[in-house]
Amino acid sequence: MCGHGSQTTVVGVSDSSFASLTTLRVGGEPRAIIRCTSAEQLAETVAALDAAGEELLVVGGGSNLVVADGPLDLTAVIVANGGISLVDATTVRAGAGAVWDDVVAFAVSHGLGGIEALSGIPGSAGATPVQNVGAYGAEISDVLTRVRLWNRRTGVDEWVPAESLDLAYRYSNLKFTARAVVLEIELRLRPAELSAPLRHLGGERLPLVQARANIVETRRSKGMVLDTADxxxxxxxxxxxxxxxxxxxxxxxxxxxxxxxxxxxxxxxxxxxxxxxxxxxxxxxxxxxxxxxxxxxxxxxxxxxxxxxxxxxxxxxxxxxxxxxxxxxxxxxxxxxxxxxxxxxxx
Structure with missing residues (x-):
């Protein structure tokens, strides 16, 4: 259970609850919390828990969970493998635990368009293909090329093409299933000065940095940008x-x-x-x-x-x-x- 990796910590149930792991700030105490900071440790942890027959819940940014109160007979596996990099001039790779908005900021800072409309969305990069995250006329399916998965059924660590995920509106064949855990994602973006047409602005295109700022402010006005004081x-x-x-x-x-x-x-x-x-x-x-x-x-x-x-x-x-x-x-x-x-x- 990640015990072989020096970067992994196991936290007792008294140290945290789902109320501190989710953006809704509700939920009880898991049996244990295991935090994994590499794709390999994440796969190893899930494999070990599966082999032991223990129930688990994989948690990224916790922005899409409604968890019951009280003691919970499951282990929370925290996806903490960050890291964002360029594979080539237009391909961005992100660890499943990377903060999604950091991925967008990285792309914009490198002059790459395609995900600026998804600025400000809370959660982790690994969650984006699971429900085909989208906003303001853009979806992950527009740019996702492949996903690295730990296949819990076959025990295989594999990169799979985005086409194999049956991506549709707020859906993939990973959603509401336990068949695989996202380890990393890759996005094919485009060199651009202007954003894609922004639906909330009637199709207007803005410079990338300006588009990102506009989206974040629009989301903030709707209470959709995390703020502990709000x-x-x-x-x-x-x-x-x-x-x-x-x-x-x-x-x-x-x-x-x-x-x-x-x-x-x-x-x-x-x-x-x-x-x-x-x-x-x-x-x-x-x-x-x-x-x-x-x-x-x-x-x-x-x-x-x-x-x-x-x-x-x-x-x-x-x-x-x-x-x-x-x-x-x-x-x-x-x-x-x-x-x-x-x-x-x-x-």
Missing amino acids: HDTWSAGSFFTNPIVATECADTIAAEVGEAGMPRFAQPDGREKLSAAWLIERAGFPRGYPGACAPARLSTKHTLALTNRGSATSDDIVALARDVRAGVEKRFGVILEPEPVWVGVGI
């Missing part, structure tokens, strides 16, 4: 994925609400993607819901974020998620799907 950022980011529905369903909702300009985006399969935040608001859930005294509330800046106001438990977060989801289903007949991984709890 409870609006004590969240798992966008809690629900934007639903993809039949055009007839979108037409019905638009007619029922009676507002011009309902957000709706055509999809390749003929369906349409709607805005989960828009649906939540029109279903009667304003920013800050359910009110100032609640320990768990919708962000005061962005209704798609469920936030811990400082004293929330996992149960508080789950109750709020269920409330919002049920309200949207009752109002529009659309079932919102949560984006985070649930550990020991469920919606």
Whole structure:
């Protein structure tokens, strides 16, 4: 369990809990925490725990987890293998434990475009292919070329092409499965002075550095850039994925609400993607819901974020998620799907 590597530390359960390992700041105490600072140690640790039949949870930046309170019969394996480098003039390699926003900053500083729209997203580089992270018209699938995996089923450390991951909107065949652990990623970017067209600016292109600054500030205005002093950022980011529905369903909702300009985006399969935040608001859930005294509330800046106001438990977060989801289903007949991984709890 990483015991052969000098860079690995094993921490007793009294030293930490998932409340300190996740951006929602909720969750109980794992049986143990093992921190691995190299890809090899990460693979070795997972292999040893699997061989021993012990349950484990791989944790990167903790920005996409909802974990139950109380003692948990599992080991938290912390992905701490950072490192960002250029493989060649346009290929960036990042360890799974690298802070994702540091990867974006590295690319921009080297004049490489393709991921500037993903600035400010919390979490680790290894998590980005798992759910095909995206924002403002860009997705990891646009630039991901290959991923180094520890295959837990075969015991093989291997680089696999991005095409093998079945990447789609907020999905890969790694998500919600335990078949493999991401060790490293590689991205093929492009030398550029200007950003890709930015959706939130109507397709405008900005100089890379300016585009990155604009995205970070836009995310900060929505409480989506981590700040320990701001409870609006004590969240798992966008809690629900934007639903993809039949055009007839979108037409019905638009007619029922009676507002011009309902957000709706055509999809390749003929369906349409709607805005989960828009649906939540029109279903009667304003920013800050359910009110100032609640320990768990919708962000005061962005209704798609469920936030811990400082004293929330996992149960508080789950109750709020269920409330919002049920309200949207009752109002529009659309079932919102949560984006985070649930550990020991469920919606």
